[in-house]
Amino acid sequence: MFALVLTLMFTFALVGCGGGEKPQAQDQQKDAANEEKLKVAFIYVGPVGDGGYSYAHDLGRQYLEKEIPNLETTIIESVPEGADSERVLTELAERGNKVIFATSFGYMDSVIKVAQKYPDIKFLHCSGYKTAENVGTYFGRMYQSRYLTGIVAGKTTESNVIGYVAAFPIPEVIRGINAFTMGVRSVNPDAKVKVVWTNTWYDPAAEKEAGKSLLEAGADVVAQHQDTPGPMQAAEEKGKFGIGYNSDMGKMAPKAVLTSAVWNWGPYYVDTIKAIQDGTWKSNEYWGPMSDNVVGLAPYGPMVSEDIKQLVETKKQELIEGKFDVFNGPVKDQTGKERIAAGQTMSDADMLSIDWFVEGVDGTIPK
Structure with a gap:
C-alpha cells in the first residue's frame, strides 16, 4: 500500500511538472518567432x-x-x-x-x-x-505607361485639347507630361496638352479645381500627376473623360476614367526583402521597365473602343520586347529645337534631369 501511494505521488508530481513547463515552452517558442x-x-x-x-x-x-x-x-x-x-x-x-x-x-x-x-x-x-x-x-519607368495612356487620350479627344493637372516641376513630372504628349501626338498630331501646376501632391480640393479649370478651357480629356482622384471626379461631373494615375481610378469616377497609369510595387518589395534576408542585397538604383510589371495600365473603361485597345496593346508589346522606346529621336522641344536626333535615344541620365517640354505641350515650367 505504501509503495502504491509513493508511486501515485511520483506520478502526480511528474504530471504537475509537465503541466507547468508546457506554457513556458510555448512562450519561449513565441518569443523566438517574434525575434525572428x-x-x-x-x-x-x-x-x-x-x-x-x-x-x-x-x-x-x-x-x-x-x-x-x-x-x-x-x-x-x-x-x-x-x-x-x-x-x-x-x-x-x-x-x-x-x-x-x-x-x-x-x-x-x-x-x-x-x-x-x-x-x-x-x-x-x-x-x-x-x-x-x-x-x-x-x-x-512610368513614362512608358504615360505614353500608352496618351494614345488612349489622343484617340478619344474631339476638341484636341487635353488637360494635365501636374504636381511639382521636377524631372519625374516633366518626363511624364512629355511621354504622355508624345503618345497623344503619335495618333493625333493636331492635339495639344495643356498643363496646370498645383504645387501639391495631396490636396483633393485644389487638384479638383485645377481639373475644372482645364475643362473650362476646352479640354475634353484630363490627365494628372496627382495623388488624389480629384481631376477625374471633375471630369465626370462635366461629362468628360480622364486618365487616372497611381492606381485604378475607375472606381472613383467610373463614367469618366478611360484607364489609369498604375504602379505595381508588390513584386519589387518582395524581391528586395528576400535579398536582404538571404544576404545578397547591395545598394543599387533600380528603375524598372514595363517588362518587370512594376508599371502598367488599369483596366479600360467601357467607353474605350476595341480598336483603341488593340492599338495600345501593339505598342505595349513593342515596349516590353524592347523594339520601341518612348524617347527615341527625332524629338523637338516647344520652340522647335531638336533635342534628340533621329536614330538616337535619350540617356537615363538626361531623362532623370529633364527640364524642358516637348512639342505639343501648352504650358511653362516654373523655376
Missing part, C-alpha cells in the same frame, strides 16, 4: 486612403505581407517632406526596424542623413537619386 520577424517600415507622403500614390504603395506592402508572412510591418502616413521626415525616419530606426522604405522624392536628403547614423539598417528611397552603402533607390 524582420521589422519593415514604410513612410507615406499622403494618407493610405488617398486612392492614389500612397494607396498604391500600401497595396504593395500588403502583397509583401502575404508573400513573406514572417514580417512585422509599420506604416506612418502623411509625413511631410523635409525636417519632419528626418524625425520620423529616426524614430522608426530607433524602434528596431531593419528596413525602411521612404516612398516620396522629398524624403531623399533626410534618408541620407539618417542612414549615416544607422549603418546596419537598409533604407530604400523611392524616386530619388542619392545612394549610400545602406541606401538604395527604386522607381519604375
Whole structure:
C-alpha cells in the first residue's frame, strides 16, 4: 500500500511538472518567432486612403505581407517632406526596424542623413537619386505607361485639347507630361496638352479645381500627376473623360476614367526583402521597365473602343520586347529645337534631369 501511494505521488508530481513547463515552452517558442520577424517600415507622403500614390504603395506592402508572412510591418502616413521626415525616419530606426522604405522624392536628403547614423539598417528611397552603402533607390519607368495612356487620350479627344493637372516641376513630372504628349501626338498630331501646376501632391480640393479649370478651357480629356482622384471626379461631373494615375481610378469616377497609369510595387518589395534576408542585397538604383510589371495600365473603361485597345496593346508589346522606346529621336522641344536626333535615344541620365517640354505641350515650367 505504501509503495502504491509513493508511486501515485511520483506520478502526480511528474504530471504537475509537465503541466507547468508546457506554457513556458510555448512562450519561449513565441518569443523566438517574434525575434525572428524582420521589422519593415514604410513612410507615406499622403494618407493610405488617398486612392492614389500612397494607396498604391500600401497595396504593395500588403502583397509583401502575404508573400513573406514572417514580417512585422509599420506604416506612418502623411509625413511631410523635409525636417519632419528626418524625425520620423529616426524614430522608426530607433524602434528596431531593419528596413525602411521612404516612398516620396522629398524624403531623399533626410534618408541620407539618417542612414549615416544607422549603418546596419537598409533604407530604400523611392524616386530619388542619392545612394549610400545602406541606401538604395527604386522607381519604375512610368513614362512608358504615360505614353500608352496618351494614345488612349489622343484617340478619344474631339476638341484636341487635353488637360494635365501636374504636381511639382521636377524631372519625374516633366518626363511624364512629355511621354504622355508624345503618345497623344503619335495618333493625333493636331492635339495639344495643356498643363496646370498645383504645387501639391495631396490636396483633393485644389487638384479638383485645377481639373475644372482645364475643362473650362476646352479640354475634353484630363490627365494628372496627382495623388488624389480629384481631376477625374471633375471630369465626370462635366461629362468628360480622364486618365487616372497611381492606381485604378475607375472606381472613383467610373463614367469618366478611360484607364489609369498604375504602379505595381508588390513584386519589387518582395524581391528586395528576400535579398536582404538571404544576404545578397547591395545598394543599387533600380528603375524598372514595363517588362518587370512594376508599371502598367488599369483596366479600360467601357467607353474605350476595341480598336483603341488593340492599338495600345501593339505598342505595349513593342515596349516590353524592347523594339520601341518612348524617347527615341527625332524629338523637338516647344520652340522647335531638336533635342534628340533621329536614330538616337535619350540617356537615363538626361531623362532623370529633364527640364524642358516637348512639342505639343501648352504650358511653362516654373523655376
